[in-house]
Amino acid sequence: MNPAVEHSHTELVELRIPSRPEWVALARLAAATVANRVRFSIEEIEDVKLAVAEACTAVIQHDGHGEFIDVTCEALSDLLRIRVRDSGRQGGARAQAQNMNFDEARIAGLGVFLIRTLMDEVSYDVSPQGTDLQMVKRLTGATDH
Amino acid sequence: MNPAVEHSHTELVELRIPSRPEWVALARLAAATVANRVRFSIEEIEDVKLAVAEACTAVIQHDGHGEFIDVTCEALSDLLRIRVRDSGRQGGARAQAQNMNFDEARIAGLGVFLIRTLMDEVSYDVSPQGTDLQMVKRLTGATDH
Amino acid sequence: MDIKVNVREAPGDCYVVDLSGEIDVYTSPKVKDAIGELIDRGVYFLVINLEKVRYIDSTGLGVLIGGLKRVREHGGSVNLVCTNPQIKKIFDITGLVKIFGIFESEDAAMKALV
Amino acid sequence: MDIKVNVREAPGDCYVVDLSGEIDVYTSPKVKDAIGELIDRGVYFLVINLEKVRYIDSTGLGVLIGGLKRVREHGGSVNLVCTNPQIKKIFDITGLVKIFGIFESEDAAMKALV
Ligand SMILES: Nc1ncnc2c1ncn2[C@@H]1O[C@H](COP(=O)(O)OP(=O)(O)O)[C@@H](O)[C@H]1O
Numbered sequence: 179m180n181p182a183v184e185h186s187h188t189e190l191v192e193l194r195i196p197s198r199p200e201w202v203a204l205a206r207l208a209a210a211t212v213a214n215r216v217r218f219s220i221e222e223i224e225d226v227k228l229a230v231a232e233a234c235t236a237v238i239q240h241d242g243h244g245e246f247i248d249v250t251c252e253a254l255s256d257l258l259r260i261r262v263r264d265s266g267r268q269g270g271a272r273a274q275a276q277n278m279n280f281d282e283a284r285i286a287g288l289g290v291f292l293i294r295t296l297m298d299e300v301s302y303d304v305s306p307q308g309t310d311l312q313m314v315k316r317l318t319g320a321t322d323h
Numbered sequence: 324m325n326p327a328v329e330h331s332h333t334e335l336v337e338l339r340i341p342s343r344p345e346w347v348a349l350a351r352l353a354a355a356t357v358a359n360r361v362r363f364s365i366e367e368i369e370d371v372k373l374a375v376a377e378a379c380t381a382v383i384q385h386d387g388h389g390e391f392i393d394v395t396c397e398a399l400s401d402l403l404r405i406r407v408r409d410s411g412r413q414g415g416a417r418a419q420a421q422n423m424n425f426d427e428a429r430i431a432g433l434g435v436f437l438i439r440t441l442m443d444e445v446s447y448d449v450s451p452q453g454t455d456l457q458m459v460k461r462l463t464g465a466t467d468h
Numbered sequence: 469m470d471i472k473v474n475v476r477e478a479p480g481d482c483y484v485v486d487l488s489g490e491i492d493v494y495t496s497p498k499v500k501d502a503i504g505e506l507i508d509r510g511v512y513f514l515v516i517n518l519e520k521v522r523y524i525d526s527t528g529l530g531v532l533i534g535g536l537k538r539v540r541e542h543g544g545s546v547n548l549v550c551t552n553p554q555i556k557k558i559f560d561i562t563g564l565v566k567i568f569g570i571f572e573s574e575d576a577a578m579k580a581l582v
Numbered sequence: 583m584d585i586k587v588n589v590r591e592a593p594g595d596c597y598v599v600d601l602s603g604e605i606d607v608y609t610s611p612k613v614k615d616a617i618g619e620l621i622d623r624g625v626y627f628l629v630i631n632l633e634k635v636r637y638i639d640s641t642g643l644g645v646l647i648g649g650l651k652r653v654r655e656h657g658g659s660v661n662l663v664c665t666n667p668q669i670k671k672i673f674d675i676t677g678l679v680k681i682f683g684i685f686e687s688e689d690a691a692m693k694a695l696v
């Protein structure tokens with residue numbers, strides 16, 4: 179079953195998980211369920227799972243990350259939009275350290291490389307409040323309006 | 324892998340899904356993942372999945388329900404607490420109709436019977452703002468403090 | 469999240485409905501349609517094989533109960549094949565074991581049907 | 583979410599590590615430990631069989647790369663068995679096909695090892 183998304187329906191899933199390794203699999207599953215609502219192929223759904231997992235992993239492996247990861251997945255008729263943020267971050271010194279550690283080396287890492295390769299659009303925003311990664315995958319051949 | 328929950332960690336998962344049939348499976352999976360963090364048996368995890376699905380199904384099959392279902396699952400050392408609410412409900416006349424339809428016949432239905440049988444504590448609250456079902460399942464032999 | 473429904477004719481005017489997967493609020497309409505079509509065609513003796521069903525909820529039970537009620541109006545009956553202990557438990561705690569014939573094998577379910 | 587790791591001795595001072603399941607940030611430490619233990623024991627020729635791996639992410643790749651680096655310091659090598667196209671694709675797009683020997687069968691991976 180891989181039905182076309184009906185525009186009249188909201189196709190939005192929000193998931194909050196503790197920012198720890200054992201929860202990443204759930205974020206993958208949630209993203210896969212939403213990706214399945216767009217008419218992605220099985221291979222494309224695997225791409226989405228990996229990209230979401232890499233985004234969560236980047237948060238988890240980063241010192242000073244927040245207590246939770248918020249994953250928002252939205253299916254539109256011809257694209258999937260996913261946002262991964264960490265939240266509940268400690269303020270002050272920890273947030274400072276966080277800010278400095280999140281350097282180009284991290285962005286250039288294997289995980290971020292995979293996200294950029296597998297998704298069509300990736301943007302990220304780093305602030306003392308946390309990291310915010312947004313990514314879009316389009317149906318092949320589809321154009322955005 | 325079925326590790327004991329460490330008290331120093333937050334074991335809280337929040338999931339928001341559209342209140343439609345195709346999303347209930349994701350709520351089951353999320354609840355099962357959290358139940359797995361308490362040392363429940365496979366059979367007990369199946370009980371939790373069914374109870375959560377019945378709670379979501381009750382919302383969905385009820386006219387005038389909200390646009391989303393919020394599922395909150397919290398693992399403590401010896402119990403699992405789950406809350407299922409509908410949100411984004413239309414106000415006014417629809418909320419009124421909703422309120423009246425949610426009658427004893429519904430509560431007495433097969434789904435609610437299953438929830439009551441499979442879980443150790445169940446409470447629900449119905450208001451024009453929506454329905455709010457809370458349930459607890461304990462580890463066998465464990466007592467609450 | 470998926471259900472597969474396969475309908476096949478068996479000896480003696482009886483049909484077997486093989487279900488495989490999860491029967492929930494999303495998938496049960498598909499099961500309801502398949503059973504409903506058979507009954508509309510005048511098939512009142514059914515074996516529903518749940519051996520490959522991993523999950524069933526109240527909507528799935530409702531579909532089975534609904535099917536049973538309809539065939540009984542025509543003097544028919546529905547027998548279930550169920551070996552999964554978790555699924556069996558659901559029939560036990562809801563008391564539905566008393567209204568369905570539930571069997572360990574398709575053979576036994578078919579023999580008990582007529 | 584689970585990984586199974588099985589280590590077995592093969593002909594010619596070589597070991598095969600069978601991995602089965604999903605290798606991610608949660609499960610990769612288990613894989614790392616298993617490979618690390620072998621290397622600590624002086625095993626520098628490894629075949630890692632990924633045929634039953636359904637999923638691998640950058641942490642899993644990191645563990646494999648780390649193992650390869652360690653055995654190379656001792657003149658050893660790591661060959662992978664990989665048939666799943668999705669997993670192969672990950673090695674392709676990261677360029678890791680160029681640093682690992684990747685084979686379609688365990689036999690081929692073992693023969694190419696020494
Ligand atoms: N495509 C690649 N080819 C070869 N080696 C790589 C590749 N990607 C990463 N590595 C190596 O694998 C190791 C782990 O990489 P990475 O996961 O990016 O770690 P980190 O985030 O710590 O930089 C590093 O030593 C890196 O040099």
Ligand SMILES: Nc1ncnc2c1ncn2[C@@H]1O[C@H](COP(=O)(O)OP(=O)(O)O)[C@@H](O)[C@H]1O
Pocket residue numbers: 428429431432433434526530533562563564567
């Ligand atoms: N334990 C049971 N034994 C026999 N019949 C039952 C049982 N539970 C429910 N039913 C019947 O199955 C049908 C569907 O039940 P239920 O799911 O509770 O529907 P509803 O919510 O519409 O009342 C009803 O006709 C009811 O009488």
